[in-house]
Amino acid sequence: MLSALSPARQTQxxxxxxxxxxxxxxxxxxxEILELHISQFxxxxxxxxxxxxxxxxxxxxxxxxxxxxxxRLVNGKHSVxxxxxxSADFQDRPRVTGLPLWDSAVRR
Numbered sequence: 484m485l486s487a488l489s490p491a492r493q494t495q496x497x498x499x500x501x502x503x504x505x506x507x508x509x510x511x512x513x514x515e516i517l518e519l520h521i522s523q524f525x526x527x528x529x530x531x532x533x534x535x536x537x538x539x540x541x542x543x544x545x546x547x548x549x550x551x552x553x554x555r556l557v558n559g560k561h562s563v564x565x566x567x568x569x570s571a572d573f574q575d576r577p578r579v580t581g582l583p584l585w586d587s588a589v590r591r
Contacts, residue, residue, distance in 0.1 A: 495521045496531055503538065503556035510541070510553040528554065 493501065498519050503511060516524055532538055537557040542550055 495519075495524075495527045499524065499527050500531060500536070500556070503554065506555065508555055508557065510555045513552040513554070516554065 498521065499516060502516065502519065521527060528538055528540075538554055539557055540552060540554045542552050545551055
């Protein structure tokens with residue numbers, strides 16, 4: 484299922500997600516992702532992962548020794564565990580640095 488937004492209106496994350504979803508769990512080679520002309524594609528994939536999408540990546544070498552990278556969306560959506568996105572977990576953790584400026588537990 485592709486996003487209902489036109490390609491011109493999609494965010495960079497939407498464009499990557501649409502590509503991965505269109506492959507239905509198959510590995511997508513990095514050059515195809517780069518064809519989307521997204522700067523810092525790794526950051527966009529990281530953001531999708533933080534939203535709860537399970538995106539795997541793997542690398543390998545071809546016969547000439549060049550490194551090849553691939554990405555895929557697992558189960559088409561979010562984590563099968565139903566876990567909250569990582570960003571929510573991070574925000575909910577208690578701060579225990581012992582530094583008053585950074586440690587919310589120290590502030591009262």
